[in-house]
Amino acid sequence: QSALTQPASVSGSPGQSITISCTGTSSDVGGYNYVSWYQQHPGKAPKLMIYEVSNRPSGVPDRFSGSKSGNTASLTISGLQAEDEADYYCSSYTSSSTSVFGTGTKVTVL
Amino acid sequence: QVQLQESGPGLVKPSQTLSLTCTVSGGSISSGSYYWSWIRQPAGKGLEWIGRIYTSGSTNYNPSLKSRVTISVDTSKNQFSLKLSSVTAADTAVYYCASAAFADAFDIWGQGTMVTVSS
Numbered sequence: 001q002s003a004l005t006q007p008a009s010v011s012g013s014p015g016q017s018i019t020i021s022c023t024g025t026s027s028d029v030g031g032y033n034y035v036s037w038y039q040q041h042p043g044k045a046p047k048l049m050i051y052e053v054s055n056r057p058s059g060v061p062d063r064f065s066g067s068k069s070g071n072t073a074s075l076t077i078s079g080l081q082a083e084d085e086a087d088y089y090c091s092s093y094t095s096s097s098t099s100v101f102g103t104g105t106k107v108t109v110l
Numbered sequence: 111q112v113q114l115q116e117s118g119p120g121l122v123k124p125s126q127t128l129s130l131t132c133t134v135s136g137g138s139i140s141s142g143s144y145y146w147s148w149i150r151q152p153a154g155k156g157l158e159w160i161g162r163i164y165t166s167g168s169t170n171y172n173p174s175l176k177s178r179v180t181i182s183v184d185t186s187k188n189q190f191s192l193k194l195s196s197v198t199a200a201d202t203a204v205y206y207c208a209s210a211a212f213a214d215a216f217d218i219w220g221q222g223t224m225v226t227v228s229s
Contacts (some may be wrong), residue, residue, distance in 0.1 A: 001173055003156065034214040038157075045206060045222055046157065051215035089157050093214040097170045099147070104156040 004029060004090055004102035011108040012080045020105045022073040022090035028100055030071035034093035037066055037075045041086045049088075050075060077107070085109045112137040112144075114207050114220035122201075122227050128194040132207030132220060139188045140165050143211050148181060148192045150203040151222075158203075162210075163190055197227045 005023040012018040022029065022037075029035055035053045038046035048057055050066040053073060063078045073092070077084055090102035118130035132146070139146065148160040161171035163181045171179050175194070183190040194201060204224050208216040 036213070036215040038216070045219040046216070047219075048215055048217045051217070052213045055213075057217060091157075091159070091214070091216070096173070098172060099159040099162070099214055101149075101157040101159055 001028075001094060001096065001098060001100050004092060004100055006088075006090060006102040006105045008103070009106045009108065011110055012077075013110045014080055014082065016080050017076060017078045018080060018107065019077075020075045020088055020090075020107070022075070022092075022102045024071050024073075024092055024100070026071060027095040028092040029068065029073050029090075031095055032093045033068070035066070035068060035073040036091045037064075037073075038089045038091065039084075039086050040089065046089065080109055082109050112209065112218050114209065114218055116205060116207050116220045116223040118223060118225070120224055120226060122197055122225060123229050124198055124227055125196055128192070128197050128201060128225055128227070130192045130205055130207075130223065130225070131189050132191070134188045134190070134209075138185075139183060139190065140185050144209045146181075146183065146190045147208045147210065147216065149206045149208055149216070150201075151206070152200075152203040160192065160194075160205075199227050201225070202227045 037050035040046040053068045054066040145164045147162040178195045180193040204222040206222045207220045209218045
């Protein structure tokens with residue numbers, strides 16, 4: 001299975017909004033609403049930020065939001081803060097009953 | 111609150127079998143609401159899903175690793191395990207265990223354990 005495609009890097013100034021895309025196929029992102037997003041700081045385990053395309057687990061700031069259109073899912077961070085600087089990964093369930101991660105995006109707060 | 115902890119050798123020789131265990135605390139591994147996965151991350155690279163096991167014992171594996179991977183569960187010890195055979199340097203990575211209660215979302219992660227494949 002091929003990794004989902006994400007931009008290698010995205011940057012923004014504090015207070016701005018940024019969007020990270022996650023492109024798959026009709027066999028994964030486009031076929032299921034089981035798309036999740038994870039935040040990973042250096043040396044730490046990933047943290048679930050979004051599940052089922054647009055739902056936030058308890059404790060995740062509402063600055064984080066998710067959406068999907070066709071085979072592409074997106075994570076938007078509004079009101080960017082310094083602590084949002086991290087790597088972000090999407091994941092999706094697939095038609096083969098497996099899971100697949102995205103290539104990862106490094107978010108830099110300028 | 112369920113917590114996960116990986117354990118196992120940090121160094122494995124090429125061609126041998128990598129064996130890791132994930133201990134579940136704060137809850138029962140037999141809970142029907144969870145399934146249990148292994149995920150790895152080579153240094154400086156992205157996450158790679160390895161496979162999952164359901165409480166029923168059924169498994170799904172990454173097709174690229176399927177011929178070398180076995181995931182099993184020991185309910186008496188509240189643990190699940192990963193075996194990866196015929197390892198090479200390409201299998202050097204931080205290995206995470208994780209659980210998903212719904213929607214294929216990995217909501218609980220272990221801290222990760224570094225495994226190096228080297229002679």
